[in-house]
Amino acid sequence: MKTKQFKAESVRLLDLMINSIYTNREIFLRELISNASDAIDKIYYKALTDDNVTFDKDKYFIRLKADKDARTLTVSDTGIGMTYEELEENLGTIAKSGSHDLKTTIEEAEEHDIIGQFGVGFYASFMVAKKVIVESKAYGSDQAYRWSSEGSSGFTIEPCDKKEVGTDIILFLKDNSEDENFDEFLEPYRLQALVTHYSNYIGYPIKMEMEKSRAKEGTEKEPEFETYTEDTILNSMVPLWRKNKNELNEEDYHNFYQEKHFGFDTPLLYTHLSVEGLMSYRAILFVPSQPSYDFYSKDYEKGLALYANGVLIMEKCEELLPDYFAFVKGVVDSEDLSLNISRETIQHNRQLRMIGNRIEQKISEELQNLLKNDRKKYETFYKAFGRQLKFSVYNDYGMHKDKLQDFLLFHSAKNEKLISFKEYIETMQEDQENIYYATGDTIDFIDQLPQVSIVKNKGYDILYLTEEVDEFVFKVIGEYEGKSFKSVSDEASDETEEKVSEEDQKLLDAMKDHLGDAVVKVKTTKQLKDDLVYLSTVGDISIDMEKTLNAMPIPQDIKANKVLEINANHRVFNKLKEAYTEEDQSDFKLYTEVLYNQARIISGLPIEDPLKFTANLTKLMEK
Ligand code: ADP
Numbered sequence: 301m302k303t304k305q306f307k308a309e310s311v312r313l314l315d316l317m318i319n320s321i322y323t324n325r326e327i328f329l330r331e332l333i334s335n336a337s338d339a340i341d342k343i344y345y346k347a348l349t350d351d352n353v354t355f356d357k358d359k360y361f362i363r364l365k366a367d368k369d370a371r372t373l374t375v376s377d378t379g380i381g382m383t384y385e386e387l388e389e390n391l392g393t394i395a396k397s398g399s400h401d402l403k404t405t406i407e408e409a410e411e412h413d414i415i416g417q418f419g420v421g422f423y424a425s426f427m428v429a430k431k432v433i434v435e436s437k438a439y440g441s442d443q444a445y446r447w448s449s450e451g452s453s454g455f456t457i458e459p460c461d462k463k464e465v466g467t468d469i470i471l472f473l474k475d476n477s478e479d480e481n482f483d484e485f486l487e488p489y490r491l492q493a494l495v496t497h498y499s500n501y502i503g504y505p506i507k508m509e510m511e512k513s514r515a516k517e518g519t520e521k522e523p524e525f526e527t528y529t530e531d532t533i534l535n536s537m538v539p540l541w542r543k544n545k546n547e548l549n550e551e552d553y554h555n556f557y558q559e560k561h562f563g564f565d566t567p568l569l570y571t572h573l574s575v576e577g578l579m580s581y582r583a584i585l586f587v588p589s590q591p592s593y594d595f596y597s598k599d600y601e602k603g604l605a606l607y608a609n610g611v612l613i614m615e616k617c618e619e620l621l622p623d624y625f626a627f628v629k630g631v632v633d634s635e636d637l638s639l640n641i642s643r644e645t646i647q648h649n650r651q652l653r654m655i656g657n658r659i660e661q662k663i664s665e666e667l668q669n670l671l672k673n674d675r676k677k678y679e680t681f682y683k684a685f686g687r688q689l690k691f692s693v694y695n696d697y698g699m700h701k702d703k704l705q706d707f708l709l710f711h712s713a714k715n716e717k718l719i720s721f722k723e724y725i726e727t728m729q730e731d732q733e734n735i736y737y738a739t740g741d742t743i744d745f746i747d748q749l750p751q752v753s754i755v756k757n758k759g760y761d762i763l764y765l766t767e768e769v770d771e772f773v774f775k776v777i778g779e780y781e782g783k784s785f786k787s788v789s790d791e792a793s794d795e796t797e798e799k800v801s802e803e804d805q806k807l808l809d810a811m812k813d814h815l816g817d818a819v820v821k822v823k824t825t826k827q828l829k830d831d832l833v834y835l836s837t838v839g840d841i842s843i844d845m846e847k848t849l850n851a852m853p854i855p856q857d858i859k860a861n862k863v864l865e866i867n868a869n870h871r872v873f874n875k876l877k878e879a880y881t882e883e884d885q886s887d888f889k890l891y892t893e894v895l896y897n898q899a900r901i902i903s904g905l906p907i908e909d910p911l912k913f914t915a916n917l918t919k920l921m922e923k
Contacts, residue, residue: 303454307393310423314452317426325427327558329491330498332375332469334559335422336362337502339379339467341612343439346380348611364495364508364534366486371473373485378466381438387447387457391422391434426451428482429471435460436467495534499559503610505533539610541582541633545572556584560605562629563588568681571666579654581634585663588627590684595627602626604659607633619649620656624692624704625663627685632659667707671720679718682709690769698776705777710763710770711743713756719763721780729759734786737763739771739844741904749902750831751792762788768848775840789836789843792827792865800824804868807880811864811892818896818908820861824868832870833899836863843903864899890916 306314340360365374382390425432430450437444444462449455462468473482484490488510495506510532515523540548540556553570557563568589574582583604594600602623603616610633621628632655670678682689689708693701709718714727724735736755740746746764755762765771774785800808804824811822820838828834837843841860849858866873872891879888897913900906907913 301456301458303456304388304392305454306452310393311452313423314426317423318451320427325424326485326494327498328424328427328471329375329485329494330559331421331424333362333495333499333502333506334561336375336377336379336467337499337504339377339381340504342380343378343465345611345613346439361505361507362502364491364506366488366491366508368486371483371486373471373473373491374468375471376466376468378464381441381465381467382434382436382445383438383441384443384445384457386438387434387436387445391447391449392455425469425471428473428485430474431472433470433472434467435462435470437462437465439465492532492534496536498555500535501538501540501556501559502535503537503539503612505537506535507531507533539607539631539633541572541584541631542610545574548572553584553586557586557629560629560631562586563590563592565589567629568677568684569666569670571662573658573662575658579634579636579651581632581636581655583630583632583655583659585628585630585659585666587663587666587681588629588684589680591627596687600626602628604628605631606637607631608637609633609635613637617652619652620659622656622660622700623695624689624700625660627688628659628663664703671707679709682707682718687767687769690767690773693773694769694776701777705780708773710737710765712761712763713738713747713752714761724761724763725781725783727761728783732760733783734791735763735780735783736760736786736788736791737765737771737774738788739765739842742766745904749788750828750834751788751836753829754792754827755788765844768844768851771842771844772848787837787842790838792825792836800868804877807877808866810880810888814889814892815864815896818862819864822864822866824873825865826868828865828867828870831902832867832872833895833902834865835899835903835905836865837861838863843905847904864896866895890919894920 305311340362344360360378362378363374363376365376366372367374432449434447435444436447444460445457446460447455447457471485473485474480476482488508491508492510499506508531509529511527511529513525513527516526540552550570553572554566557567557570563586565588567586570584570586572582572584585604592600601616601618602621603614603618604620605612606614606617606620617632620632634651634655637651667678667681670681686709689704693704693708706720706722709720711717712719712724721735728735738746738749738752738755740749743764743766746752746766752762765774777785779785800823808822808824812819815822819835835843837860839861841849841858843860843862846858846860866876872895876888876891876895879885879891882888894913894916897907897916900908
């Protein structure tokens with residue numbers, strides 16, 4: 301039999317598991333049980349919707365079996381099973397997550413990190429087992445197969461005998477050592493405790509033979525005890541959402557989040573909904589504390605798990621979540637939904653829209669509360685998902701801006717922390733008509749812009765925009781409570797419209813002529829202190845927007861209308877004047893070009909002709 305190799309990333313992950321000193325390695329059981337439950341979900345749904353499959357509720361269960369002599373723990377399920385190809389594909393690679401990100405994460409991450417962030421699914425078995433055998437018979441196939449591996453050296457697959465459809469996972473526990481003891485995973489009471497802790501709300505019975513003791517018949521008066529075994533269901537099976545909120549605590553919800561594979565972080569908030577009426581349903585919703593590795597990629601699929609009266613009918617029902625809340629995870633269960641709901645009819649399904657609207661409203665309320673009552677937590681949320689909200693304001697031509705604008709925060713120059721538009725307005729000066737903003741890559745950079753000090757000196761607060769999408773968001777929102785947004789550059793150039801002598805005006809016009817289309821105007825300013833030049837703009841397109849638009853996959857050749865502003869109080873301005881009056885204007889042209897390019901550098905724009913620019917600098921040095 302040929303040994304097959306694991307994919308490269310899987311090998312690294314496996315090695316990590318095998319050598320794991322992760323203290324929570326007991327979570328391997330949760331991972332295997334969740335997989336088993338998913339597999340049963342799939343076949344259960346088939347049975348319920350396909351007339352050719354007989355439906356017998358008792359047929360669906362998970363079983364644990366510990367064999368102390370062989371030191372094996374077996375997790376069996378009556379789920380959909382895996383074909384030869386599925387065994388090879390699903391267990392030979394890290395399922396779906398074999399992505400770039402995961403690869404680098406494995407390389408960089410500490411063990412705790414990776415287990416915490418991604419969970420590790422099936423591979424977690426190797427934290428406790430030196431050898432793993434998977435025997436599986438897929439639904440609809442006659443032949444069963446045995447997958448077997450002793451770790452990163454590879455795996456084998458061969459035919460085997462197995463009567464029923466489903467999967468048995470047999471873990472050969474690692475040998476005990478001085479520091480580590482794996483026997484706990486053979487103790488029925490320990491296993492029972494793990495199931496209650498991690499997998500209590502799995503919807504199918506998790507069974508195990510338990511040894512119990514009872515008084516022998518006829519010895520009730522002076523009891524003599526005997527032991528017997530009894531098939532016991534270890535989990536409560538009542539799904540969490542059917543429980544009464546008052547009976548549950550935070551830990552229950554957090555465990556449920558993990559059990560459902562919503563994420564491996566601790567959720568930032570959860571909420572439990574129970575609605576009675578025209579449409580009755582229950583829902584549990586979570587806001588994660590960090591985006592999943594693929595959240596900001598096009599592969600990310602939003603949606604909530606949808607159950608019809610306890611049966612999973614769709615893992616990700618996207619109709620239940622608006623795009624702007626795509627990060628929300630959770631489940632919805634309704635008695636009023638039919639099992640045979642299909643994607644096509646679902647789209648127009650009034651029932652789902654009703655539920656979706658209520659869910660949207662609920663999430664919105666929860667986030668508002670968080671913003672009001674727990675700022676620190678809200679900022680964690682904003683750090684994770686603020687970008688999503690901003691893109692959503694910008695998308696669909698700003699259709700959702702009214703719903704979302706109060707969730708946005710930006711760095712305030714005065715407060716030196718994130719504030720909302722509302723907070724900006726509240727502390728505005730009486731005479732102030734605009735909400736001022738400035739753009740740049742970092743807060744420190746913006747802080748040093750000449751335009752920023754001009755507006756700061758007037759006592760106005762400024763919002764600092766450091767993400768590319770920010771300025772587009774501002775354009776889309778347009779105004780907030782009657783106050784319009786104004787860039788500090790515009791404000792600065794409004795103020796710097798100064799009377800200049802006829803002579804100076806001639807000089808400025810000559811500079812503009814020399815620079816051609818690069819600028820729409822050259823003018824002096826007295827607002828600058830030590831700085832010599834900067835670029836302001838007129839019109840709708842700012843310099844940062846120009847940068848963003850030109851960096852798009854299909855660059856749009858859009859230019860901001862730039863105004864070169866020169867500090868008229870600076871010594872250099874006098875030199876410029878001298879050069880202008882000279883017969884030979886080559887120095888004047890040289891200075892003009894250098895000044896313009898300096899202004900570009902300050903704005904973070906590339907130098908258009910670096911060779912010429914450095915040649916110009918050289919000429920200056922030679923003087
Ligand atoms: P994940 O569960 O995150 O997809 P795993 O590594 O745990 O990742 O599992 C990989 C895949 O193997 C699963 O997506 C599923 O298709 C398959 N699988 C695992 N366990 C079982 C099982 N008990 N029955 C059927 N398929 C399974």
